[in-house]
Amino acid sequence: MFSLVSFLPRAIVQGIPLLLGCVGETLNEKSGSLNLGIPGVMYVGGICGVIGAFMYENSGGPFNPVLGVIIPIITCMLGALIMGLIFCFLTVTLRANQNVTGLAMTTFGVGFGNFFGGSIIKLTGAEVPSITLTATSKAFKTALPFAGKAGAIGHLLFSYSFMTYVAIVIAVLTSYVLNKTRMGLELRAVGENPATADAAGINITRYKYFSICIGCMIAGLGGLFYVLDYANGVWSNDAFGDRGWLAIALVIFSIWRPNWAIWESILFGGLYILYLYIPTGSNFAMKEIYKMLPYLVTIIMLIAISLRNKHENQPPEALGLPYFREDR
Amino acid sequence: MDKKVKEPLIHITKRKMIPKKQEWAIRLGGILAALIFCAIITSVATHLNPFAVYAKMFEGSFGTERKLWALLKELGTLLLISVALAPAFKMKFWNLGGGGQVMAGVLAATAVMITMTDKLPNGAIILLSCLAALAAGALWAFIPAFCRAKWNTNETLFTLMMNYVATQIVAYYIIIWEHPKGSGKIGVINQTTHIGWLPQLGGNPYMLIVLVSIVVTIFMYIYLKYSKHGYELAVVGESENTARYVGINVGKVIIRTLILCGLICGLTGWLLVAGTDHTMTTTLEGGKGFLGVMVAWLAHFNPIGMILSGFLLCFMAKGGSEISMAFGLNRSYGDILTGIILFFVIGSEFFINYQIHFRKSHRKEAADV
Numbered sequence: 001m002f003s004l005v006s007f008l009p010r011a012i013v014q015g016i017p018l019l020l021g022c023v024g025e026t027l028n029e030k031s032g033s034l035n036l037g038i039p040g041v042m043y044v045g046g047i048c049g050v051i052g053a054f055m056y057e058n059s060g061g062p063f064n065p066v067l068g069v070i071i072p073i074i075t076c077m078l079g080a081l082i083m084g085l086i087f088c089f090l091t092v093t094l095r096a097n098q099n100v101t102g103l104a105m106t107t108f109g110v111g112f113g114n115f116f117g118g119s120i121i122k123l124t125g126a127e128v129p130s131i132t133l134t135a136t137s138k139a140f141k142t143a144l145p146f147a148g149k150a151g152a153i154g155h156l157l158f159s160y161s162f163m164t165y166v167a168i169v170i171a172v173l174t175s176y177v178l179n180k181t182r183m184g185l186e187l188r189a190v191g192e193n194p195a196t197a198d199a200a201g202i203n204i205t206r207y208k209y210f211s212i213c214i215g216c217m218i219a220g221l222g223g224l225f226y227v228l229d230y231a232n233g234v235w236s237n238d239a240f241g242d243r244g245w246l247a248i249a250l251v252i253f254s255i256w257r258p259n260w261a262i263w264e265s266i267l268f269g270g271l272y273i274l275y276l277y278i279p280t281g282s283n284f285a286m287k288e289i290y291k292m293l294p295y296l297v298t299i300i301m302l303i304a305i306s307l308r309n310k311h312e313n314q315p316p317e318a319l320g321l322p323y324f325r326e327d328r
Numbered sequence: 329m330d331k332k333v334k335e336p337l338i339h340i341t342k343r344k345m346i347p348k349k350q351e352w353a354i355r356l357g358g359i360l361a362a363l364i365f366c367a368i369i370t371s372v373a374t375h376l377n378p379f380a381v382y383a384k385m386f387e388g389s390f391g392t393e394r395k396l397w398a399l400l401k402e403l404g405t406l407l408l409i410s411v412a413l414a415p416a417f418k419m420k421f422w423n424l425g426g427g428g429q430v431m432a433g434v435l436a437a438t439a440v441m442i443t444m445t446d447k448l449p450n451g452a453i454i455l456l457s458c459l460a461a462l463a464a465g466a467l468w469a470f471i472p473a474f475c476r477a478k479w480n481t482n483e484t485l486f487t488l489m490m491n492y493v494a495t496q497i498v499a500y501y502i503i504i505w506e507h508p509k510g511s512g513k514i515g516v517i518n519q520t521t522h523i524g525w526l527p528q529l530g531g532n533p534y535m536l537i538v539l540v541s542i543v544v545t546i547f548m549y550i551y552l553k554y555s556k557h558g559y560e561l562a563v564v565g566e567s568e569n570t571a572r573y574v575g576i577n578v579g580k581v582i583i584r585t586l587i588l589c590g591l592i593c594g595l596t597g598w599l600l601v602a603g604t605d606h607t608m609t610t611t612l613e614g615g616k617g618f619l620g621v622m623v624a625w626l627a628h629f630n631p632i633g634m635i636l637s638g639f640l641l642c643f644m645a646k647g648g649s650e651i652s653m654a655f656g657l658n659r660s661y662g663d664i665l666t667g668i669i670l671f672f673v674i675g676s677e678f679f680i681n682y683q684i685h686f687r688k689s690h691r692k693e694a695a696d697v
């Protein structure tokens with residue numbers, strides 16, 4: 001009854017938006033910024049991609065799949081970049097409180113997504129409250145040509161759209177940059193102890209701006225993946241749900257390691273859809289309990305890392321604190 | 329001596345103190361700038377006259393007595409949550425779990441009202457649901473506080489996660505207790521008998537929650553400003569090491585403060601279920617746990633100031649839903665405006681805390697000499 005071959009791919013596809021959001025948030029947190037605006041950033045990324053795709057699909061010309069993929073990605077990243085810049089400007093330049101700024105960004109981002117989503121829905125005059133971007137979604141879901149011929153293993157490994165692999169590459173690359181390059185070392189120094197990093201001649205502001213903006217753009221791609229790939233190009237308001245917060249939970253669960261997050265995003269994705277595969281019969285209530293699991297395991301993880309108190313598993317030391325050179 | 333030292337164009341220093349008047353001038357300036365910015369965005373994005381939009385927002389908040397009471401109910405709820413969060417924030421304990429603590433209270437109150445209706449008299453049910461809600465809210469705040477005090481677990485993330493655990497448990501019980509069967513929701517609890525419902529003061533369903541919020545706000549103002557507890561938590565917030573040095577038991581202060589916070593959140597949940605809404609949904613707190621964070625922070629954790637900042641956000645929310653109806657805009661337009669105003673107000677705090685010095689031109693300095 002329980003088929004791994006059908007379960008695993010769905011868990012992976014479910015997990016990829018979380019993975020992208022998590023990698024973006026990890027980059028933020030490694031620079032010492034607890035960006036609670038990530039759910040908003042993912043919303044904005046998603047809707048900006050939809051706006052780009054919508055304008056291109058309705059521009060009248062013939063549909064070119066390559067452009068159909070590139071345009072939404074560019075608009076998505078631009079939207080997410082602007083959100084990142086707002087966060088940087090307020091928290092780094094103006095030294096505002098990160099939690100408050102982040103929550104305001106989430107309010108703004110979710111409102112922004114739903115407003116423009118609703119506006120486009122009204123433009124199309126559709127009867128159902130959603131936007132459907134079939135051509136763009138088809139371009140996004142192009143799978144490897146030999147996927148169908150390689151049997152169950154091939155199905156497990158190669159049946160995904162290119163964005164899935166891109167997401168995994170981004171996660172591995174981020175992990176490499178963070179841990180194996182000088183840039184990553186300096187970035188981690190900024191997140192651990194900005195005063196020391198400053199004394200060592202590292203430009204704190206530049207590192208924070210870059211890591212937050214790049215992180216936000218990656219997280220924005222998560223929103224884009226959700227709409228154009230997972231949801232088959234159907235945008236409906238609030239459908240993205242609480243995935244942004246799950247991405248933040250995943251950062252903790254992966255102990256700030258993007259390469260671990262790859263596996264754990266699949267686990268989270270699996271937990272998220274587990275109720276579909278567990279024979280509960282007509283007991284819909286249990287479904288809600290299963291949906292709680294990702295948060296519960298995150299809490300357990302959070303307590304466990306604080307209990308073991310191992311130095312390399314702790315959150316960045318300066319997480320959530322603004323840096324002002326003249327402060328003591 | 330001729331060596332040129334590169335001097336930055338802008339130099340920022342921290343302000344020591346700023347006159348209250350100037351502080352408020354900066355803050356109002358921020359809000360004004362935000363309103364002008366919103367007006368520009370509105371006329372560009374929707375081609376509407378921004379003044380007509382603002383007029384409609386006023387109408388939506390104060391237009392009729394009913395609308396005014398709806399605004400006051402929202403403000404009362406938000407104020408209760410913000411006031412509950414304030415002492416924790418003052419202690420630098422980032423309790424983002426206000427929403428979850430309210431939902432815990434909601435769940436406990438609903439549980440008593442549904443399961444005990446046939447077994448106890450009305451008065452006992454009201455009392456029991458209140459106590460259950462208080463206990464549940466306190467428990468929801470106690471768990472992260474205990475872990476923080478004991479093992480220094482990151483409370484920001486812990487309380488954040490507790491929100492969703494509470495929401496999912498509520499979702500679970502909504503299906504268990506759904507009424508009528510198959511509707512996927514709990515209708516109005518005890519609709520005909522009104523068992524467990526709080527009495528309406530002065531014939532107005534919202535009067536009670538507004539009064540309670542005022543009382544709690546005043547209590548918190550006194551608690552923070554004049555009590556020993558309030559002083560201790562302020563010391564812990566300034567420096568845990570100092571607190572330890574002067575003999576304050578930091579763990580005890582953290583747990584005690586968070587239990588107080590959870591009690592008020594639980595009380596809010598009880599008032600929502602037994603007093604105004606008489607039902608349980610997963611969105612009953614409506615994101616106020618997060619809004620409360622912003623309200624408390626904008627007011628610098630001063631309970632009286634929270635009335636103002638809470639009012640601003642409630643006005644934006646109510647006004648936003650009014651303009652969406654009046655102009656056929658999406659209901660999320662209010663969220664966008666709220667977000668923009670928040671960005672400006674958050675940004676304006678910088679000019680209160682810091683001072684900017686521009687590089688003086690050297691020619692002028694030479695003339696001075």
